[in-house]
Amino acid sequence: MPQTVVITGASAGIGRATARLYARRGANVLLIARGRAGLEAAAKEVESLGGHPLIQVADTADAAQLEAAAQAAEQTFGPIDVWINCAFTSVFAPFDEIAAAEYDRVTQVSYLGFVNGTRTALKRMLPRDAGTIVQVGSALGERSIPLQSAYCGAKHAINGFTSSLRTELLHRGSNVHVTIAQMPAVNTPQFSWVRSRLPQHPQPVPPIYQPEVAARGVVHAADHPRRKQYYIGATTVATIWANRLAPALLDRYLARTGFDSQQTDLWPPTGASNLFEPVDRTKDSDHGAHGVFDEQAHSSSLEAALSRHPAAAAAGLALGIAALATAWLHRHTRVS
Known part of the structure; x- marks a missing residue:
């Protein structure tokens, strides 16, 4: 019997690449995002690869919308086996240049969206005493960097909230599992549609990995959820350990290099940001899984492969x- 998998943020980036992997397994895949064009394109890919897609336009910041999406999945496919929280948004700017409403929005999507998704999943998994929740985290959830205070704060919050939930599930003796896949810098479309006040085009801090590397880590975490968390990519491991061993030194290093390393020589994006509205609302506005850094991005990770085996x-x-x-x-x- 095919798995039923729910993926938030499924229209692009890591979520889109993860949906393709589950499609190759013949899974039932509920694709959730705000942008219809991206969702429809993702659904066509899932179907062409052998999966069974269902799309739901929903904002993860709205708990009621996620609840309605989960109900649609159950009515179409039956019980949900895996729930993957991946949707996020961000603002690239110094903290004092981020408006209160912008900070609220990043927190609502990138943190509370994970809380809402987890609550919706648990409502269905706990009575059955079965199911897995995967939080798509980040190395920035343990080591913050400049210019991304809202995003880093949200990722730190996900770690804390998930650790608390995990201990509650252990106390119950529950067979529902929750784990985190901590990501490195990934070549996703977000860097071209994120709200940015930087003088140049934002970029992930190199080295950069393709979203397929991240997606393989997410699927492995879902298949083997007993570990507390998985580190995807050698840079994730290095960042986390450097922060544990020499945090003050890393502070000074990032203060010196963190501004330039998050910008390219390109002009800043000229289109609308996706902070409050999706950028793939109209036909032919699908952005796919990859961003604009294909030439620099690595399509494999030795560390990630070893962690899976x-x-x-x-x-x-x-x-x-x-x-x-x-x-x-x-x-x-x-x-x-």
Whole structure:
């Protein structure tokens, strides 16, 4: 029987790439976003790849809209097996240049949207004592950077809220699982439609990964949800550990480099931002999964692959240690 999967933010970026992976499994996929053009294009992809799509235009900041979308999924497909919270929005600007209404909006979507999605999923999963929730997080949820205070705050909040929920589920002895997939810099369309007050075009802090790398991490987390969180990409691991080991040093480094590293030599985007309204409302305005950084983005991650296959990684490490030991013994035996 095919899985039934709900993906918020499914019209573009990581959500769109994740929907394609589930489609290849023949899954039932509920695609949620605000922009109809992106959703319709995503649904065509899901169907062409062997999946069964259903689209729902909804704003994750509105709990009632998510509840209606979940009801539609159940009526069409039956019980929901996996719920993936991925929708977000942001503002690139120094904190004192972000208006109160803008900050509220980022928090409503990028944090409370995850809370709303999780509540809607749990309403259905807890009575059945089955199901998995995946939060699409970020390395910026543990290590903040300049110019993205609203987004970083939301991602930090997701970590705290999810940890609290996890302990509650453990207390109940529940078979419902929740996990977080912490993302690196990803080449998504958001950098061309985000609200920005930077003098140049915003970019993810290099190195940049393609959304397919992120999507593979999300699906793996959903398949193996017992771990608290997954780190996708070596830069995510490096960022988190650098922050734990030398946070003050990292503060000074980011103060010196964090402004320039988030901007390209391109002119800033001239189109409308998606903060309050979707940019893919009209026909032929689909943006797909990829952003404008294809030439710089990596299509694979050794760290992410190893995290999906820990036994193979451990075996490889053991073989490597054995080879080094053999070489050392051989060398010193000859010398003696």
